[in-house]
Amino acid sequence: LQSMGGVPVAVPTHCPYCSLQCGIELSPASDQDRGRIPLRLASQTDFPTNRGGLCAKGWTAAELLADPERLLTPLVRSEAGNRRSPLRPATWEEALGYVADRILTLQAESGRDSIGCFGGGGLTNEKAYAFGKFARVALRTSAIDYNGRFCMSSAASAGNKAFGIDRGLPFPLTDLAGADLVVLVGSNPADTMPPAMQHLDPAKFVVIDPRRTATAANAALHLAPRPGTDLALANGLLHLAIREDLVDLEYIRTRTSGFEAVRARVASAWPDRVESITGVATADLRSLIHQLARAGSAIVLTARGAEQHRNGTDTAQAWINLALALGLPGRPFSGYGTITGQGNGQGGREHGQKADQLPGYRRLDDPAARAHVAGVWGIDPDELPQPGLSAFEMLDRIGRPGGVRALLVLASNIVVSAPDANRIADRLAALDLLVVSDIFLSETAALADVVLPTTQWAEEEGTMTNLEGRVLRRRQAIEPPGQARSDLRILADLATALGRGRYFSADPRTMYDELRRASAGGIADYAGITWERIEAEQGVFWPCPTLAHPGTPRLFTDGFPTPDGRARFIPVDHRPPAENPDRDFPYVLTTGRTSTQYQSGSQTRRIGALDGAGPVAQLHRDLARSNGIAQDDMVRLRTRRGSATFRAVLDDSIRPDTVFVPFHYGGASTANALTDPALDPSSRMPAFKACAVAVERAGGP
Numbered sequence: 248l249q250s251m252g253g254v255p256v257a258v259p260t261h262c263p264y265c266s267l268q269c270g271i272e273l274s275p276a277s278d279q280d281r282g283r284i285p286l287r288l289a290s291q292t293d294f295p296t297n298r299g300g301l302c303a304k305g306w307t308a309a310e311l312l313a314d315p316e317r318l319l320t321p322l323v324r325s326e327a328g329n330r331r332s333p334l335r336p337a338t339w340e341e342a343l344g345y346v347a348d349r350i351l352t353l354q355a356e357s358g359r360d361s362i363g364c365f366g367g368g369g370l371t372n373e374k375a376y377a378f379g380k381f382a383r384v385a386l387r388t389s390a391i392d393y394n395g396r397f398c399m400s401s402a403a404s405a406g407n408k409a410f411g412i413d414r415g416l417p418f419p420l421t422d423l424a425g426a427d428l429v430v431l432v433g434s435n436p437a438d439t440m441p442p443a444m445q446h447l448d449p450a451k452f453v454v455i456d457p458r459r460t461a462t463a464a465n466a467a468l469h470l471a472p473r474p475g476t477d478l479a480l481a482n483g484l485l486h487l488a489i490r491e492d493l494v495d496l497e498y499i500r501t502r503t504s505g506f507e508a509v510r511a512r513v514a515s516a517w518p519d520r521v522e523s524i525t526g527v528a529t530a531d532l533r534s535l536i537h538q539l540a541r542a543g544s545a546i547v548l549t550a551r552g553a554e555q556h557r558n559g560t561d562t563a564q565a566w567i568n569l570a571l572a573l574g575l576p577g578r579p580f581s582g583y584g585t586i587t588g589q590g591n592g593q594g595g596r597e598h599g600q601k602a603d604q605l606p607g608y609r610r611l612d613d614p615a616a617r618a619h620v621a622g623v624w625g626i627d628p629d630e631l632p633q634p635g636l637s638a639f640e641m642l643d644r645i646g647r648p649g650g651v652r653a654l655l656v657l658a659s660n661i662v663v664s665a666p667d668a669n670r671i672a673d674r675l676a677a678l679d680l681l682v683v684s685d686i687f688l689s690e691t692a693a694l695a696d697v698v699l700p701t702t703q704w705a706e707e708e709g710t711m712t713n714l715e716g717r718v719l720r721r722r723q724a725i726e727p728p729g730q731a732r733s734d735l736r737i738l739a740d741l742a743t744a745l746g747r748g749r750y751f752s753a754d755p756r757t758m759y760d761e762l763r764r765a766s767a768g769g770i771a772d773y774a775g776i777t778w779e780r781i782e783a784e785q786g787v788f789w790p791c792p793t794l795a796h797p798g799t800p801r802l803f804t805d806g807f808p809t810p811d812g813r814a815r816f817i818p819v820d821h822r823p824p825a826e827n828p829d830r831d832f833p834y835v836l837t838t839g840r841t842s843t844q845y846q847s848g849s850q851t852r853r854i855g856a857l858d859g860a861g862p863v864a865q866l867h868r869d870l871a872r873s874n875g876i877a878q879d880d881m882v883r884l885r886t887r888r889g890s891a892t893f894r895a896v897l898d899d900s901i902r903p904d905t906v907f908v909p910f911h912y913g914g915a916s917t918a919n920a921l922t923d924p925a926l927d928p929s930s931r932m933p934a935f936k937a938c939a940v941a942v943e944r945a946g947g948p
């Protein structure tokens with residue numbers, strides 16, 4: 248903390264968790280608190296996304312900084328190569344030397360692609376950029392992807408196809424308050440990002456979700472389709488809009504292409520057919536489409552509930568088709584958007600840690616993109632690898648011909664967050680080398696050969712890009728504990744040990760300014776966004792190609808970044824989930840977040856005030872009764888992939904054919920031990936949100 252006249256100055260920064268990136272301030276803790284929490288955390292009242300609001304996770308985030316289980320030194324196995332032997336402390340020199348030696352040996356034996364990298368949507372922009380570069384320049388491997396593949400990839404794929412760009416919200420979040428109607432599809436901000444609710448007028452928003460969530464309970468209208476049928480619902484709404492002359496033909500004619508093919512495709516989305524697929528009554532469909540058409544301005548937002556399916560890209564596309572037909576994108580207080588989940592879910596997918604991308608949201612298979620980025624990096628474009636496998640495919644190939652033999656994991660707890668988690672744990676066990684950088688000994692770190700203690704949010708400088716595409720500064724307020732080091736330094740030191748150190752810097756500002764050059768001219772253009780501008784302007788929205796450019800809070804006002812300037816309709820059809828209920832597995836399982844936990848829970852599960860309900864399964868009372876289950880009983884859920892146990896919570900706010908579990912827990916309550924890894928053909932997103940499940944009582948409370 249800096250001081251002015253001996254008085255410490257509060258450091259403005261942002262919450263370490265979700266994509267809302269609420270503004271906070273850090274100052275020294277009171278004498279009374281200092282032993283337990285080193286910093287006092289207050290909200291920034293003038294930051295636009297939260298305006299002083301924080302959720303329970305944000306209010307308690309400073310506790311992470313003083314957690315007694317924080318990793319303070321590198322750890323290696325007592326017997327090198329034997330993961331059954333205990334982890335023991337090591338020096339950085341020993342740990343990184345061992346990792347570098349193993350990488351060089353494995354690459355000599357099995358080629359460059361034998362080393363894989365797995366990143367995360369919580370990494371700062373600089374780290375995400377450095378990790379992508381590390382894979383392509385230091386390791387020269389094609390094997391890199393990240394956990395955002397399990398999060399945002401379907402909406403990103405649909406946005407790129409339809410609009411030629413993927414930015415979660417193409418307008419500031421505060422525009423929600425100006426819309427006459429907001430439709431939330433598979434999104435529950437009242438639990439996942441409560442401060443966002445202040446931008447929603449309860450009389451003016453509609454929720455589509457199989458559960459009556461905290462958000463749905465406050466909505467003007469709630470529709471509860473079967474999980475995995477949101478596409479059919481959107482097509483049914485578009486069918487009605489066309490049939491009842493509610494579409495905006497002038498907008499369609501002047502600003503879009505491909506409408507006729509979509510019109511023909513949704514001609515068969517008859518309301519009674521849609522009702523039988525989705526379970527949503529035709530009267531509700533009709534009510535919603537008339538509300539949308541009547542609204543002077545309207546916003547359609549999808550989130551993971553609609554997107555994490557094997558047809559997630561097509562589902563997002565169906566909602567985009569509806570928004571385009573109603574003439575919404577690019578109009579004031581109107582449009583389509585997707586609500587990013589992870590803290591840097593947006594920036595994390597722009598700077599090159601995706602299997603098929605280079606910085607600036609460039610395509611790795613585009614010769615011009617390769618030439619530009621190689622020029623910034625000072626290498627020959629031919630040195631750049633080609634696109635590699637997506638996250639699940641890379642993990643699933645371990646131990647098989649052509650699979651990676653070593654994996655370097657940053658900011659991800661794979662064995663809790665990957666689908667079919669038991670299978671993935673088996674695959675990780677087949678690695679010759681697993682290296683995990685983390686702040687705590689997560690379930691994945693506990694399996695590693697080498698664990699590297701890294702810095703966390705308030706201990707480092709950098710930038711994050713929130714759900715609006717607004718680039719923000721993350722500031723350091725405290726020194727890291729023990730021997731913890733920034734991932735930037737870890738990557739730079741490892742690159743040096745591999746003989747490629749001259750391409751890397753441990754300094755975040757240096758890496759950020761290089762990122763700006765690498766992104767220049769790309770879709771996500773940061774060239775004009777300096778750290779000084781971010782601080783002076785409460786963040787800057789990309790694209791921002793020059794220092795004189797004001798940034799772009801609102802996209803599509805003058806057209807779309809497609810070759811002809813038009814948004815593209817793309818015809819899509821409903822397909823049932825890969826697994827449907829049958830005699831052996833008679834219900835639908837869906838997963839999601841709760842108000843007190845974040846992602847795999849490796850951070851939030853440590854904070855006492857965030858205990859919440861713990862690992863519970865939400866069951867409809869009718870379902871529970873027919874299976875002999877009472878409130879607080881332990882229940883075992885079984886799918887074709889595994890089983891997990893939860894405490895039963897009974898209510899009437901979920902469909903009687905559906906079971907909900909949170910994905911924040913490991914061990915016996917790992918929700919992803921149950922989930923289906925069937926992949927979306929375009930985004931390679933697994934089908935987290937719908938699979939067939941059996942439910943049985945496993946014991947009393």
Ligand code: SF4
Nearest residue numbers: 262264265269302305
């Ligand atoms: Fe942090 Fe998200 Fe909560 Fe805001 S809403 S305090 S960013 S977790």
